[in-house]
Amino acid sequence: MTIRGPEALASLEEALRDIRREEDEISKRLARATDIITKMRETEAELFRKLAQVRLDPSVQRELEGRISQSESKAREMLKSHAEALAGTESELAEIDAEINRLTGDRGEALKDVEAHQGELKALSTRIGGVVAKDPAYAQKRAQADELQAIAAQSMRKTEQAEADRDEKGKPYRDDPLFIYLWDRGYGTVNYRANNLIRYLDGLVANLIGFAKTRPNFAMLNEIPLRLREHAERQMQNAAAAEAELDALETAAIDAAGGKPIREALEKAQARIEAIDAEIVAAEDRRDAAAKELSSLAQGGDPAFEQALTTLADALGREDIRTLLAEARRTSTGQDDTLVAQIDEARARGKDEEGDIREQRARLKTLAARRRELEDIQWEFKKARFDDPRSTFREDKLVGDMLTEFLRGGISAASYWDHWRRSQNWSAGTSDWGGGLGLPNRGRASSTPWPPGGGGFQWPDTSFGGGGGKSKSGGGGGFGGGWGSRPTGGGFSRPRTGSTGTRKHGGFKTGGGF
Template identity: 75%
Template sequence: MSIRGPEALASLDEAMRDIRREEEDITKRLARSAEKVGKIKETEAELFRQLAQLRLDPAVQGELDGRISAAEAKARDMLKMHAKDLGKAEQDIAELDAALARLTAERTEALRVFEGHQTELKALAARLGATIAKEPGFAAKRSQASELAAVAAQSMRKTEQAEADREEKGKPYRDDPLFMYLWEAGYGTASYRANNFIRYLDGLVANLVGFQKARPNFAMLNEIPLRLREHAERQIENAKAAEAELDALETAAIDNAGGKPMRDAMEAAQQKIDAFDAEIVAIEDRRDETAKALTTLSQGGNPAFEGALTELATALGREDIQTLLAEARRTRTGQDDTIVAQIDDARARAKEEEGETRELNERLKTLAARRRELEDIQWEFKKQRFDDPRSTFREDKLVGDLLNDFLRGGISAASYWDQWQRSQNWSAGTSDWGGGVGLPNNGRRSSSPWPDNGGSTFNWPDSSFGGGSGKSKPRGNSGGFGGGWGGGSSSGGGFSRPRTGSQGTRKHSGFKTGGGF
């Protein structure tokens, strides 16, 4: 069962909220654990004070009690200040999460408005399609665009064949170390530089491997694909220019029939979406920094707080206190045994808390990494306009089992994103209006509002048009929702989301707003 773009993005948003909620829960548990360890240390200090009262003379007892009390009081004050700092960081996170929830909801509403205008514009195009397709000027331009697209496709096929021949037929040359030594040295060309003795030896090698006859063949194998690719790229540019002219005719026809207000409304909605996206990214980065600070605080990572606890731990670890504890263990009195047992219990509880803290820290690191990966995927999802209302995905497992596998670490972010790309397609009406240009769509054509889907159909190779994915995207101004000439993202999971401190921000042309959506 397929899933539409907006619903797919909503599922990713929900997964992101789940990650943030779990991060929040763990940081709170860490904070409680750090606070508990501090209180356990205070309890241990009080127990040593009681033990000293039983076993030490008043003078020694007073000195020991003073050291413990000072460290204990400082730790208690720092606990209060630390709790205040922690509460402030937690409040900051809560406010940022609320802002993200609000922006996500507002973006969803803007996308709903966009879809409404998009549907109206598509309906208008369907009503006008038969009439405009029969106009002589439009038909001629569509025919020209189809012919140029066919030429470009044929040129690219020849280029790919030549490149395949270069790899296959050139292998024996590349596998011959003597031949490649002479080739890389430029032997037999004006670039060859060597003294007389080396020239003599190279001449012997050249005669041995038949270099003079083989060199022109190898040179041609390398040169032909380069020339063919240059030619193919020129043909592609010609085809792109013809398609742009066809776009202009289509847009003018729709505008003359009353479509311009609809396109303007779509553009306005898209500008809102872009603004929301930019703000969401900025807040996500602020939240990431705040979450790092909160994590540090929740682990007791406040210099003053850590210093106070260290002083208390040092006081409790002094040799005279440890001697006091050892002597109490050797004697058998009821009060001694009770206090020693309580000290042992306090230390055991502190050790348990420390063990749990280590586990929670590891989980928190994993969640933070997974959150950033999901932010990368959401960024690419929006950048590729996969959340457009007519973007669809064949695999609903992408928001089910595969999403769970990704969140659990079963598959990498790159692999997960690659499956999104391979599953994505455009539903009816998202290719060219006239259908005559033969836009690439993995060998499939999406239906058009025009009655005549004439023209050729072919599949551009991945390397064409700057490394596109080979899929058709609805064409539009400057690579928006429209034809398949522009390059989509390259597969393989490369992510381009900027982070705090990185150069620039995401820029894109937006959803298709006219000219064959």
Template identity: 70%
Template sequence: MSIRGPEALASLEEAMRDIRREEDEISRRLARSADRITKIRETEAELFRQLAQLRLDPAVQSELDGTITGAEARAREQLKAHAKALSAAEGALAETDATLARLTGERAEALRDYERHQSELKALAGRLGASIAKDPVFAAKQAELAELTSVADQAMRKTQQAEQDREAKGKPYRDDPLFMYLWEAGYGTPNYRAGNLVRYFDGMVANLVGYHKARPNFAVLNEIPLRLREHAERQAELAQKGQEELDQLETAAIDAAGGKAIREAMETSQARIDALDAQIVDAEDARDEAAKALSELAEGRDPAFSGALGELAAALGREDIQTLLADARRTRTGQDDTIVAQIDDARSRIRAEEEETSDQRERLKVLAARRRELEDIQWEFKKQRFDDPRSTFREDRLVGDLLNDFLRGGISAAAYWDQWRRSQNWSAGTNDWGGGIGLPDNGRQRSSNPWIDAGFSWPDSSFGGGSSGRSRPRSGGFGGGWGGGSSSGGGFSRPRSGSKGTRKHSGFKTGGGF
């Protein structure tokens, strides 16, 4: 079962919201845990005061009580300030979440506008297909483009075969260290530079390996693919130029039929989407900073709070207090035993809270890393125009089991993104070349003509017909001479804070040439 681009992006955005919700929940748990630890410490302090009243003389008791009370009071004041700062950080995070929700909603609306205009253009193009196909100027240009395409394909096939031959037939030469030593030294060419003694011994080596006969063969083996590739790239450029000229004819035809206003509306929607994407990146980075600030506060890592809490813990760990506790353990009285048991229980609860806090901190780190990876994937998804309404994905597990595997860490972000790239297609009625005009699909980018992009469909009987519904290739044909397709898995180009990058290519335009 396939899934459309907009729905696929919506699923990724829902997963992102889930991650953010869990981050927020863990931050709240950490904040509550820090609060509980402080209160347990206060309870522990009170228990030690009670124990001191039972076992110490008034003078020592007063000194001990003053030490504990001072540390306790400072911790209590810092806890109040900490709670206030925590509330402000939670508010800042909620504000960035609201901004992201608003921007995401506006982007979805802009994408729906784009899709609506695209459908209007497709309908108009469909009505014009038969008449444009009969135009003699267009037909001539179409035939010329078909010829250029065929020549370019043949040139590239020859180039690829020559490159394969170079690899296979050149291996014995490359595996011979003596031959390669002479080759790299330029022996037998005007570039060779060596003294008389070295020249003498090099001559002996050359005679030994038959270098004089082998060198021309190896040179030709390397030179032919280079020359063929240059030729293939020239042919690709000619075909690209022919495609652009055909685009101009098509655009003129659709504009004459009233399509210009629709195309301009598409461009407006496209520009709006690009502007919103830039704002979303900024908002995501702002949220990342807000989440870090909240996490530090929730974990009690701000210096003032951690210092005050540490001072209270140190006061309760003083040698004289530990001696008091040890003495109480040795002498069994009802009151002593009750207080000692309560102190042990308090310390046990603190250890449990600290263990839970440690686990939650690690989980928070994992979630933050996963969120940034998902942001990277969403960025590439949009940059590659995979959210275009005509983009489809064969594998619906991408938003099911595979998404869950990625979120759990079962597969890397690079592997997950590669699955998206491999599964992507363009829906029926979307063509790589001139809207179904019957040219062969040679693995090239879609035309830059936006009204072709709308899914322009020629009648099946015109120009060979039957070319609609081809999938967009993932990489440029002719060895890259036609421009690139999607990026390779593993490298993400999303700009981060301090790097105001933008998409390499803006606009849906055709869904190609990303």
């Protein structure tokens, strides 16, 4: 079963909400556990006061009780401030979550507007496509664009083959330490610099390995791909210029047929989505900072809180306190035994809570990392325009079993994102993006200007940023040739704190036949 782009994005957003919800719950559990430890310390202090009343003479008892009470009073003031900071951060998180949910809803509505305008343009392009295709100027430009696309594709294929040869055939050279030593020193070139002794010794090495014969071969292996890539990039620029001219003709035809208001409304909806995405990034970054702050506070990371606990712990860990407890253990009176048992119980409860805190800390750290990775994937998803209404995915398990596996750490973020890219398609008649070229493959066959059955006019792609560079989709190579290499690593480009949050990419597919 296939999944449409908007539904796929909604699934990722729901997973993000679930992660954030669990982060909040764990932070609250950590706060409760930390609060319990604090209360256990206070209970322990009270029990020691009672034990002192039983076992110590009044003067020593007053001195010990005064010390404990002073520590408790100081700690309570610090803990009150800590509780206020914790409540404030929780409130901030709730407000940011509400803002993110609102922005996500607004984005969904804007995306519906995009889909509606796309449908209107497609209907219009279907109506005028046959007429435009017969226009001699358009047919000539289309033929030129197809030819330049084919040339660029062939140039890139040759470039990639040369680069593969360089990596494979150049390995024996690179693995030879004597050869690579002379190569790095520039031996045999005008760049070589050495004193007479070193020149003499390098000459012996060069003669030994036949460097004069092998160096030109290695130089050629390195030089050819560079020249081919320069040539391929020029061809890509030529193809891009031809596509831009074709876009201009198509835009003019759409506008002449009364489509300008629709096109402008579509561009407005796209601009709205871009603005919302920037707001979402900023809100997510604020939430990330607030979540870190809440986690730190919940774990007792506040300096005031740490000092409060330390103050109490120091008071309860003094030598006279330890002596008092040890002597109480050695005697066998009912009141002593009860108090000692209660102290032991309070300390055991505190240790149990400390163990739970360690586990929850580890879980919270994992969740935070997974959330950030999912935010990266969500960003790339939007950047690649996979949320376009005409984008589809072959594998429904991407939002089922595979998503669960990713959240559990079974697959990496890079691998999960690559599955999305490999599964992605554009619906019938939808243009794809050229592989390494960054140009739209507009569905044009070399022999016919339109898809089979007169499938409608190919509306020009419109970028969010008003003509920004167009990104690759995951589906197929450039210009129908399959030569475009797809990245498989996790080099996510989502801006983090300190950036503007504006994404530059190709925008939604906007045209008729797409």
